[in-house]
Amino acid sequence: MDKQILTVIFSFALYIIYVLLPMIPAMVIYKLFPDTTITADGTLSGWKVKTTGAFAGYIVTVFLGYFLVQNTHHLIAQINNPYWEVSAKVQLLNEDGTQYHIKRSNDNLIDTLEVMVAPRLQRVNSGTVHLIIPGSRKNWEMTELKFEIPNYGYTQINLKEASKNAIIDEYSLSAQLNEPIKIIVDKEVVEGYNLDNAKPLRASDNGPTLSNN
Amino acid sequence: MIKKIMIMLLFSSLLLNATDVKGRINGTNSISKKPYPLKGVSVQLYIEKSGKWLKKGKFITNSDGMYYFKNIELGKYTIQVNGKTNYPIEILNRGSQELAPIIINYE
Numbered sequence: 001m002d003k004q005i006l007t008v009i010f011s012f013a014l015y016i017i018y019v020l021l022p023m024i025p026a027m028v029i030y031k032l033f034p035d036t037t038i039t040a041d042g043t044l045s046g047w048k049v050k051t052t053g054a055f056a057g058y059i060v061t062v063f064l065g066y067f068l069v070q071n072t073h074h075l076i077a078q079i080n081n082p083y084w085e086v087s088a089k090v091q092l093l094n095e096d097g098t099q100y101h102i103k104r105s106n107d108n109l110i111d112t113l114e115v116m117v118a119p120r121l122q123r124v125n126s127g128t129v130h131l132i133i134p135g136s137r138k139n140w141e142m143t144e145l146k147f148e149i150p151n152y153g154y155t156q157i158n159l160k161e162a163s164k165n166a167i168i169d170e171y172s173l174s175a176q177l178n179e180p181i182k183i184i185v186d187k188e189v190v191e192g193y194n195l196d197n198a199k200p201l202r203a204s205d206n207g208p209t210l211s212n213n
Numbered sequence: 214m215i216k217k218i219m220i221m222l223l224f225s226s227l228l229l230n231a232t233d234v235k236g237r238i239n240g241t242n243s244i245s246k247k248p249y250p251l252k253g254v255s256v257q258l259y260i261e262k263s264g265k266w267l268k269k270g271k272f273i274t275n276s277d278g279m280y281y282f283k284n285i286e287l288g289k290y291t292i293q294v295n296g297k298t299n300y301p302i303e304i305l306n307r308g309s310q311e312l313a314p315i316i317i318n319y320e
Contacts, residue, residue, distance in 0.1 A: 103320040106297050109242050112251065112319055146253075146273050154275055188281055188309065193237050196248075198313040201236075207291040207299030208259045208266035 010076045018069050022061030030054035083134050129181070133159070153186040231284040232304050234258075236312035238278045238294060242319045250278025251317065257293045258282050266291070 040056035092100035239248035
């Protein structure tokens, strides 16, 4: 079942339980002590509350359950988004601490920013690589995985294509590829590159449509 | 038998005209003028046929900024970098060919 639908069902079920469950002590109070003088008096989320009897018991149980429900709701939300999105502004500064002036151009220096995460989002264990891929499965079509051993070789796969031959577990969010990732030694890679000092290629206005302006 | 030989000759002639192409994407910025390799850059190879651009390959640059296209037929092509800039190239050599670097100036 789709995770978003599952999240909605769980959230709805939680709400039903949250509303109905506190009725049990209220009914018990009503049945056993019909003439009770229990009173609930105070402010609840900005609302003034003053009630007596079984309904007072209901209000108190709902109030106490609120904190439990909030915590459970966070857990349900994690089914749909099982990762954190960390965002932060990045500032580039000159040596004197003044703001580095980023020109409005096609290629902004900030676009070359790389973030290293420790521990890494990948680990290799006994010849098996384990990766953490952010985002939902819908993005797999656009996700290219590049496996590279520097100065040896590389291989590149599309995650959606690779997942067609994989054991997928929608609940533990794991995908085990059946086919091994084969990295063949590539003599072009091993030989290196000799034209670093050559005149660079020149850009042209002619060519296929640009997509990322 | 003759048919098999003909097919083999056809394939071998195609292979002889195919070339492995490689090049490097470097970056510079206004602080450090020295070029440095750019990894993770999207490089796409296009050829124009009857007025239409056909994609012949795509590559995400390696950690040393290198990109590779295998078994490319000789001819004129365009390399598109990050979907932002086109660079016309010509593949002339049989076997393998190194292309001059592409330098992206980040500002």
